[in-house]
Amino acid sequence: MKPITKIGEVVNLDRIFDLNIEQVLEHWGLEHALREIIANALDEKKITDTQEIKIFKDLTGNWHIRDYGRGLQYIHFTQNENLEKLIAENLIGKFGVGLKDALAVFNRHGVVVEVNSRYANITLSVENKKGFEVETLHAVFNDPIDNSMIGTEFIFSGINDDHVEKAKGMFLNFNNLELLEKTSYGEVYRKDNHIDSSIFINGVKVATEENFMFSYNITNISAQIKKALNRERTNVGRTAYSSSVKKILMNCNESAVLELLVNDLENITRGSNKDEIGWVDVATYAAKTLNKQSDNTVFLTPEERNNLSNQDVEILENSKKKIIFVPENVKEKARGTITSFSHVVQDYQDSFQYKFISYEQLSVKEKSIFDTKDIVLNFLKRHNYSYEIPILVSETIRKHELGIDTRGVYEDGKIIIKRDALNKDEFLGVLIHEFAHHISKASDNTREFESQLTNFLGLAMGEIGEDYAINRKGSSVAKEAKMYRRKKKGIMSLFKRDLK
Numbered sequence: 001m002k003p004i005t006k007i008g009e010v011v012n013l014d015r016i017f018d019l020n021i022e023q024v025l026e027h028w029g030l031e032h033a034l035r036e037i038i039a040n041a042l043d044e045k046k047i048t049d050t051q052e053i054k055i056f057k058d059l060t061g062n063w064h065i066r067d068y069g070r071g072l073q074y075i076h077f078t079q080n081e082n083l084e085k086l087i088a089e090n091l092i093g094k095f096g097v098g099l100k101d102a103l104a105v106f107n108r109h110g111v112v113v114e115v116n117s118r119y120a121n122i123t124l125s126v127e128n129k130k131g132f133e134v135e136t137l138h139a140v141f142n143d144p145i146d147n148s149m150i151g152t153e154f155i156f157s158g159i160n161d162d163h164v165e166k167a168k169g170m171f172l173n174f175n176n177l178e179l180l181e182k183t184s185y186g187e188v189y190r191k192d193n194h195i196d197s198s199i200f201i202n203g204v205k206v207a208t209e210e211n212f213m214f215s216y217n218i219t220n221i222s223a224q225i226k227k228a229l230n231r232e233r234t235n236v237g238r239t240a241y242s243s244s245v246k247k248i249l250m251n252c253n254e255s256a257v258l259e260l261l262v263n264d265l266e267n268i269t270r271g272s273n274k275d276e277i278g279w280v281d282v283a284t285y286a287a288k289t290l291n292k293q294s295d296n297t298v299f300l301t302p303e304e305r306n307n308l309s310n311q312d313v314e315i316l317e318n319s320k321k322k323i324i325f326v327p328e329n330v331k332e333k334a335r336g337t338i339t340s341f342s343h344v345v346q347d348y349q350d351s352f353q354y355k356f357i358s359y360e361q362l363s364v365k366e367k368s369i370f371d372t373k374d375i376v377l378n379f380l381k382r383h384n385y386s387y388e389i390p391i392l393v394s395e396t397i398r399k400h401e402l403g404i405d406t407r408g409v410y411e412d413g414k415i416i417i418k419r420d421a422l423n424k425d426e427f428l429g430v431l432i433h434e435f436a437h438h439i440s441k442a443s444d445n446t447r448e449f450e451s452q453l454t455n456f457l458g459l460a461m462g463e464i465g466e467d468y469a470i471n472r473k474g475s476s477v478a479k480e481a482k483m484y485r486r487k488k489k490g491i492m493s494l495f496k497r498d499l500k
Helices: 031-047 083-087 098-108 159-169 225-229 238-249 255-265 280-293 301-307 310-319 328-333 341-350 366-370 372-382 427-440 447-471 476-499
Strands: 002-006 009-011 017-020 056-059 062-065 112-116 121-128 137-141 152-159 177-184 186-190 197-199 204-209 213-218 297-300 323-324 391-394 410-411 413-416
Touching: 031 062, 031 098, 031 152, 031 159, 056 159, 098 112, 098 121, 098 447, 137 372, 152 213, 177 255, 186 238, 197 238, 197 301, 213 238, 225 238, 225 280, 238 280, 255 280, 255 301, 255 323, 297 301, 297 341, 301 323, 310 341, 372 427, 372 447, 413 427, 427 447
Parallel strands: 197 213, 297 323, 391 413
Antiparallel strands: 002 009, 017 137, 056 062, 062 152, 112 121, 112 152, 121 137, 177 186, 186 213, 197 204, 410 413
């Protein structure tokens, strides 16, 4: 039987326990082995609700990992599903293989390990497997050094500080991350902008993400994660945990998380968004939540924005709402639960508040100006335009908070003029403007409306030119004006015939 090496001395053989391990996990470094010891210590702290574990280096350069739980026993070296750990929530270990894997790695790297609890002093030895010419790793159980000791302490000789720091970096406990929100599915942590996001499962890092917005600790373990979470606890693919991350985000209600998600919505159309907001369900949830929390946003797709008329843009600008651009699939999925441009238009229409003034209520001066409407009506009649529609006067037209000083409006087959537009310099211009809307059936700043208004101006200037020519009887200009009237009459005849 080979002598057993204990840290600092040679001990006598007492009882040995076959760990049934040769060379395993050859790609593991010492940090991975230390991770398993730290994981067990953290689980024991959680189960027993005892004080925080300690990881420290003594004056001789040996590293210690100490918990204050119930103490390690020989039964903990068996490979078996731990019922206690299976029942308990948010624990790291489950199947009792982590400890044995770690001890095998320590042995392969020549690290001397000593374990103390009130039940035993434990060291390691490589021995022949009983009845076979095969060497396997054995745990050697000696009498405890302190049978009143609380908890378990591992002592390592042959590891350096870098190994320990790397091992600690694999745990949420030692990453000093800022918790933003805790949900029934897991926790969201603020990401350090200079490093990749970390994915933890019950506090152990299993993956990193370069383009995630947050770091996550998944505490509600799905069947998919259990299947993917191998004994190495590393290189777990995104497909295993993405659904859990989505559930975490879609159960968040804190503004610290939601505001960051919502702000990233606008980056989708630029292609610079984080991966979480690229998930349709998460983006939809963020949009719905923002809409619920604020009435000052409107959601548009880039195509909708491109199709807005100048008047639509004016309505948006004067609504003072913040435009959030979202993809079509997000807009469609959130339809009915977010504010769209149609809602803004409806608010705009609802903002029209009329206080109609009858002709009899007008002052003498206002009546005289209002009566000049016949100038415009006769002009339209001469040029065969529809003109027989109601012309009303209202004290008010729009709510003041929209910030638009509207002087007139064409709506529902009638023209409404604001009362303070009844002055000789403004009234006729407003009236002909609204008739242009009536004839073209188009809104401001559209090609159809502008063409109709330009046509009105051309016809008006033509009449002014005719009057000028007639007043200069006998002149060449008068002759030209008569010819113009004859040509115009012929053109109008042809136009009428075409209409028939």
